[in-house]
Ligand SMILES: O=C(O)[C@H](O)COP(=O)(O)O
């Protein structure tokens with residue numbers, strides 16, 4: 513029998529490097545993950561460079577690559593994808609940005625790029641959206657909260673350009689940067705940079721004494737008193753997933769960026785948020801398979817623990833996730849691919865180019881000798897080392913959806 517449906521389970525940031533606090537093991541190596549190990553033992557394993565060897569992929573470029581849209585050809589910036597994921601309709605001419613709520617100290621230095629991983633920014637996002645006035649530039653904004661400290665900004669108006677830099681210093685202890693033209697020093701880039709700087713200035717004023725932030729300070733939490741924006745871009749043009757691969761599909765992802773990528777390539781978006789229990793998310797995936805051929809299921813938490821340098825928590829989360837995977841393993845006709853979109857080693861708190869471990873398991877796949885799901889075990893698997901762009905063709909072949917090359 514051949515499987516007819518594909519589950520692409522992306523454990524965001526799953527790959528890691530040896531962690532001191534785990535006795536030199538990676539979180540995956542240290543974790544007790546019997547279900548993932550069983551998938552490895554009954555499937556074919558390998559390692560994958562999400563984009564290419566040595567490339568530190570972002571979640572945006574890696575997901576595009578894995579879904580079969582080479583980022584070198586399709587990527588127009590993170591902003592429009594994040595905006596789409598936050599529910600903003602990116603029309604032609606609009607420029608989108610990923611935004612972070614962050615914390616400034618009294619001297620104006622960024623002390624926390626994630627404002628204490630603030631959980632709910634609905635109220636302060638409404639205050640920014642309603643309070644910022646860019647009418648003197650003929651520009652209006654859309655500004656929507658994402659999950660946690662994340663939000664998205666989109667500018668609408670004449671003469672805007674995506675050729676602008678970011679104010680995110682990407683580190684702490686220094687002030688936000690001034691946004692300037694980047695890529696092309698045109699009138700529209702200069703104009704857009706000025707608009708962006710004004711947006712950030714006004715947003716900061718609105719946030720400074722906002723009751724939500726006063727309450728956070730009183731509770732000893734980092735206030736969300738500034739907005740950092742990055743990833744400027746206009747929405748790209750994506751051939752619909754179903755036309756490209758011949759599969760109907762859905763995306764289930766609590767991270768707005770991933771939901772935005774999925775919906776931008778034409779996958780049906782099933783809303784979930786970080787508080788949706790994992791077993792409910794699994795049920796939603798199973799429901800989708802009643803009508804869809806393909807589900808992209810992204811689980812974000814491991815990546816956040818990587819960014820925060822919390823190796824023990826990353827390991828614990830992997831164990832928690834593992835417990836929920838049984839229903840997929842028992843579903844007939846399902847081709848399961850498990851991988852990460854990139855590695856987020858706890859030791860560097862950032863993405864690295866280390867390849868991610870990959871399992872493909874379903875009826876008819878070859879079975880290699882790997883019996884554990886981790887970075888090193890999978891490297892000995894029969895899939896060897898592939899690129900993200902190879903994954904969809906391999907999966908389509910395994911469910912008999914490819915055509916012979918040649919006569
Ligand atoms: O979690 C995310 O959205 C990104 O992968 C990391 O972004 P941050 O460093 O701005 O939190």
Ligand SMILES: [Mg+2]
Pocket residue numbers: 524525570571815853854
């Ligand atoms: Mg990621």
